[in-house]
Amino acid sequence: MDLKLKIWRQKSASERGAFVDYELHDISPDSSFLEMLDVLNEELIGTGEEPVVFDHDCREGICGTCGMYINGRPHGPDDLITVCQLHMRKFNDGDTIVIEPWRARAFPVIKDLMVDRSAFDKLIQESGYVSVNTGNAPDANSIPVEKEKADLSMDAATCIGCGACVAACKNASAMLFVSAKVSHLALLPQGRVEAKRRASNMVAKMDALGFGNCTNTGACEAECPKGIKLTNISRLNREYFKASLF
Amino acid sequence: MTKLDSKIPDGPLDKKWSQYKASQNLVNPANKRKLDIIVVGTGLAGASAAASLAEMGFKVKSFCYQDSPRRAHSIAAQGGINAAKNYPNDGDSIYRLFYDTIKGGDYRSREANVYRLAEVSNNIIDQCVAQGVPFAREYGGTLSNRSFGGALVSRTFYARGQTGQQLLLGAYQAQSRQVKLGNIEMYPRMEMMNLVMVDGKARGIIARDVITGKMKRFSAHAVVLATGGYGNVFFLSTMAMGANVSAAWQSYKKGAAFGNPCYVQIHPTCIPVHGESQSKLTLMSESLRNDGRIWVPKHKEDAERIRKGEITPQDLPEEGRDYYLERRYPAFGNLVPRDVASRAAKERCDAGFGVGTGLAVYLDFKDAIERLGKDTIEAKYGNLFQMYEKITDDNPYETPMMIYPAIHYSMGGLWVDYELQTTIPGLFATGESNFSDHGANRLGASALMQGLADGYFVLPYTIQNYLSSEINTPRFDTDIKEFDEAEKETLERLQKLMNIKGSKSVDSFHKRLGKIMWEYVGMARNKEGLNKAVTEIGKLRDEFYSDLFIPGEFEDLNPELQKASRLADFLELGELMAKDASNREESCGGHFREEYQTEEGEALRDDKKYNYVATWHFRGDSKAPELIKEPLVFEEIEVKQRNYK
Numbered sequence: 001m002d003l004k005l006k007i008w009r010q011k012s013a014s015e016r017g018a019f020v021d022y023e024l025h026d027i028s029p030d031s032s033f034l035e036m037l038d039v040l041n042e043e044l045i046g047t048g049e050e051p052v053v054f055d056h057d058c059r060e061g062i063c064g065t066c067g068m069y070i071n072g073r074p075h076g077p078d079d080l081i082t083v084c085q086l087h088m089r090k091f092n093d094g095d096t097i098v099i100e101p102w103r104a105r106a107f108p109v110i111k112d113l114m115v116d117r118s119a120f121d122k123l124i125q126e127s128g129y130v131s132v133n134t135g136n137a138p139d140a141n142s143i144p145v146e147k148e149k150a151d152l153s154m155d156a157a158t159c160i161g162c163g164a165c166v167a168a169c170k171n172a173s174a175m176l177f178v179s180a181k182v183s184h185l186a187l188l189p190q191g192r193v194e195a196k197r198r199a200s201n202m203v204a205k206m207d208a209l210g211f212g213n214c215t216n217t218g219a220c221e222a223e224c225p226k227g228i229k230l231t232n233i234s235r236l237n238r239e240y241f242k243a244s245l246f
Numbered sequence: 247m248t249k250l251d252s253k254i255p256d257g258p259l260d261k262k263w264s265q266y267k268a269s270q271n272l273v274n275p276a277n278k279r280k281l282d283i284i285v286v287g288t289g290l291a292g293a294s295a296a297a298s299l300a301e302m303g304f305k306v307k308s309f310c311y312q313d314s315p316r317r318a319h320s321i322a323a324q325g326g327i328n329a330a331k332n333y334p335n336d337g338d339s340i341y342r343l344f345y346d347t348i349k350g351g352d353y354r355s356r357e358a359n360v361y362r363l364a365e366v367s368n369n370i371i372d373q374c375v376a377q378g379v380p381f382a383r384e385y386g387g388t389l390s391n392r393s394f395g396g397a398l399v400s401r402t403f404y405a406r407g408q409t410g411q412q413l414l415l416g417a418y419q420a421q422s423r424q425v426k427l428g429n430i431e432m433y434p435r436m437e438m439m440n441l442v443m444v445d446g447k448a449r450g451i452i453a454r455d456v457i458t459g460k461m462k463r464f465s466a467h468a469v470v471l472a473t474g475g476y477g478n479v480f481f482l483s484t485m486a487m488g489a490n491v492s493a494a495w496q497s498y499k500k501g502a503a504f505g506n507p508c509y510v511q512i513h514p515t516c517i518p519v520h521g522e523s524q525s526k527l528t529l530m531s532e533s534l535r536n537d538g539r540i541w542v543p544k545h546k547e548d549a550e551r552i553r554k555g556e557i558t559p560q561d562l563p564e565e566g567r568d569y570y571l572e573r574r575y576p577a578f579g580n581l582v583p584r585d586v587a588s589r590a591a592k593e594r595c596d597a598g599f600g601v602g603t604g605l606a607v608y609l610d611f612k613d614a615i616e617r618l619g620k621d622t623i624e625a626k627y628g629n630l631f632q633m634y635e636k637i638t639d640d641n642p643y644e645t646p647m648m649i650y651p652a653i654h655y656s657m658g659g660l661w662v663d664y665e666l667q668t669t670i671p672g673l674f675a676t677g678e679s680n681f682s683d684h685g686a687n688r689l690g691a692s693a694l695m696q697g698l699a700d701g702y703f704v705l706p707y708t709i710q711n712y713l714s715s716e717i718n719t720p721r722f723d724t725d726i727k728e729f730d731e732a733e734k735e736t737l738e739r740l741q742k743l744m745n746i747k748g749s750k751s752v753d754s755f756h757k758r759l760g761k762i763m764w765e766y767v768g769m770a771r772n773k774e775g776l777n778k779a780v781t782e783i784g785k786l787r788d789e790f791y792s793d794l795f796i797p798g799e800f801e802d803l804n805p806e807l808q809k810a811s812r813l814a815d816f817l818e819l820g821e822l823m824a825k826d827a828s829n830r831e832e833s834c835g836g837h838f839r840e841e842y843q844t845e846e847g848e849a850l851r852d853d854k855k856y857n858y859v860a861t862w863h864f865r866g867d868s869k870a871p872e873l874i875k876e877p878l879v880f881e882e883i884e885v886k887q888r889n890y891k
Contacts, residue, residue, distance in 0.1 A: 027523075028520070028521050028523060030520040030521060031520070031521065031523045031524070032525070032637075034525065035523045035524065035525050036523075038523065038525055038753070039523055042751055042753060042754070044797075045751045045795065045797055045806065046751070048795075048797060049797060050797045050798045051797065051805065051806065053803060053805060055313060056487060057312060057317055057319070057486040057487055057488050058317075058319060058321065058322045058486045058487075059486070059487060059525060059526045059528075060322055060484075060526075060528045060529075060633070061633065061636075062321050062322050062408065062411055063312075063317040063318075063319070063321050063322065063486065064314075064316070064317060065312060065313065065317050078636070080632070081636050085633070085636050085637065087636065087637065087639070089639060110457060110803065111803050114803075116313070117313060117314065118313070118314065118434065120314065121314050121315070121316070121422065121425075121432070121434070124316075124418070124419060124422045125422040125423070125425050125426040126426065128419055128422060129377070129378075129419035129420060129422060129423045130376065130377050130378045130419070131423060132373075132376045132377060132420075133298075133301040134294075134297065134298040134301055134373060134420075134702045134703070134706070135369075135373075135703075137369070137372035137373045137375065137376035138372065138376070139372055140331070140371045140372045140374075140375040140381075140389055141333065141388045141389055143375075144386065144387025144388060145383055145387050146383075146387060147383045147384065147385050147387065150380050150381070150382070150383045153378075153380040154380040154382075154405060154406060154412075157380050157405075157412060157415065158406075158408060158411070160411075161314065161316055184378065184380065185378050188378050188380065190375065190376055190377070190378045191378040
């Protein structure tokens with residue numbers, strides 16, 4: 001396949017960035033999107049230029065490291081996958097592909113397509129856990145958990161923290177991310193104990209970190225590579241409501 | 247000559263660990279506050295250790311090269327975690343898990359370590375459930391189990407096909423809680439480049455800030471490496487792109503012995519290679535072998551017609567299929583251990599029965615779908631099937647998956663004693679970065695078990711035996727000559743790479759190293775090939791140091807420099823792996839020497855000569871490393887040939 005690429009290049013957080021055009025030839029439709037970028041980078045290195053910087057690690061859609069806007073969509077045109085799982089067969093020969101970093105106040109650009117998502121870690125540090133020390137746990141089967149609830153909890157827990165929800169949201173809200181963690185833990189008896197504290201602390205922290213509010217557009221759910229549902233946001237709202245009332 | 251002391255406690259096997267804990271030295275709470283511990287790596291072993299040590303009251307500094315500790319590659323483990331709970335009432339016990347692990351490792355691991363691993367396995371499940379890990383459950387609310395290779399019981403706990411992710415998030419959250427409480431200082435995007443020794447003890451690290459490219463110094467009373475495996479020496483593997491051996495390798499060069507470097511695991515069920523631009527291989531969980539049946543065409547002509555696209559696998563009637571694992575190993579069938587399954591696939595493909603590109607076999611769910619229904623299969627493996635379809639564009643509900651073996655795990659690693667301490671005092675190694683528990687082959691669902699056993703339940707105890715003698719060492723500054731020297735040495739090493747200013751990219755060298763390793767130090771090895779590997783790697787290393795090109799600035803975010811410094815270490819490790827494989831003139835587990843096999847093509851051990859851990863000691867760049875053997879003593883188990891028939 002032959003491709004035209006328009007890629008956001010930005011030297012550092014403090015410098016202005018711009019789109020730069022590149023052309024690529026003979027890309028295999030079986031290669032992944034990041035492998036296509038590898039080919040581009042090898043060509044750039046061959047001409048002495050600096051390669052395009054992008055975050056990536058596991059390349060199997062689970063670590064949540066990669067993420068970029070491709071033709072106006074987080075993680076590109078295919079549903080329920082991350083960029084590293086996107087394959088070139090989803091594009092056509094001769095296509096122009098526009099590639100940009102996540103854009104959100106809470107995720108400043110570091111270089112090119114790489115952004116700083118440490119705000120997500122700060123959110124988890126704010127009560128996104130069960131306060132239990134190592135040792136002393138009771139036998140794993142001592143507290144039965146309804147299968148349906150365990151399954152719903154697992155649905156929410158599959159969030160990979162990639163930030164697509166924030167990038168997709170016009171308000172750059174982190175509601176889907178926070179609600180996934182609140183739901184994962186609130187649905188289990190082990191996490192129920194601290195559910196109220198968790199919901200109110202995480203919501204307050206979300207505001208403090210510069211994430212926007214939720215206006216229910218649903219863009220986050222539509223673009224989430226793991227299919228995290230909006231119902232989690234409803235659950236977060238209920239938990240938050242309970243926390244502030246009682 | 248360095249003396250190896252494995253420090254295995256006296257007493258009967260099942261009492262060693264409890265007696266050790268009862269008699270070891272501990273550190274009192276007031277002193278814990280005064281002691282700093284560096285933990286490098288935030289996978290299962292690192293995050294669980296950091297969290298547990300911080301909960302105990304130590305001050306922890308935690309490092310990872312990723313942008314967040316949650317992204318360490320433990321997250322990609324799919325199938326599950328073993329424990330001897332015996333919830334399914336199928337006859338499991340601590341002893342049986344211990345026995346299966348020793349046998350699975352082809353009798354090349356330490357009895358005492360493995361027994362301890364089996365002993366604490368049950369605590370891990372309890373701990374993870376308490377943290378809110380959403381394991382799969384039965385309708386009655388109890389935990390669900392499934393089977394993995396090398397076992398006749400169902401002892402694997404799982405969270406769909408994302409068990410590693412859920413366990414890691416549990417440990418990451420525990421760690422995040424300690425960050426919030428001020429007991430852990432977290433340093434993401436900070437890559438360890440060197441170990442700092444003061445008076446013969448590990449006292450700190452030099453790390454490179456990935457964003458600014460600047461060197462940073464960190465001091466501590468002990469250093470724990472939880473830096474994972476070295477599969478990326480093969481370029482193509484199931485490892486994350488950034489996974490590397492550098493922290494372990496630089497420690498080796500400072501005096502830590504490296505144990506059994508030739509033991510790497512080749513996982514039988516990975517998606518086959520598609521072409522030259524391929525950057526990594528994707529695993530399909532071993533759990534699929536519970537329901538999938540592995541086969542190739544019985545007749546070469548059919549295999550050839552399938553490769554040419556003249557017929558599809560569905561066209562082939564039952565009698566035209568060779569379910570070779572079920573045929574060769576009727577007792578374990580498709581659930582033989584990984585090394586056995588991988589070699590059997592290679593044997594069929596080398597003999598001309600492969601499908602796809604010729605380097606692939608089928609993993610077929612047709613019978614399982616007929617027996618259990620598509621919905622059940624989807625509930626069990628849905629995300630894996632989806633992952634397969636996204637990568638290959640084939641629908642595994644309709645056509646069998648194609649799989650082929652790929653590099654997956656390193657059983658070898660830094661040598662540690664029973665306390666997980668390396669041959670450098672104060673330097674500990676946990677999880678995949680140490681050599682300890684899996685012998686020559688790891689069983690499925692045991693990596694997660696070992697990582698968490700080390701981090702939650704072993705290291706936090708054993709490290710105190712060391713730290714109890716450090717309570718009078720005050721916190722110290724990093725502006726001392728040992729740090730100056732280590733930083734200077736690191737800067738010079740990296741400057742040297744920047745200054746080559748040749749013409750070839752890092753990846754072009756890495757791919758060539760990978761090809762040498764896969765060809766000569768991969769699934770089947772022989773003396774001649776291993777000698778050739780040593781020569782070829784040497785030549786490649788010379789070319790690397792004369793013709794490498796790294797664009798960009800030294801003190802800047804520079805991924806090429808980062809990759810180059812990791813590759814420089816892989817180029818040395820690869821040679822040591824070949825030497826170790828050449829030295830071991832027997833076949834065992836993942837190490838298969840073509841000269842040493844039974845008439846039926848099974849691995850043939852030589853227990854008289856090679857019943858030892860090979861530990862390698864660095865003696866300088868221009869000198870050959872020294873081999874020191876740790877004999878393996880089996881008191882409990884009768885050593886015999888593995889039999890899965």
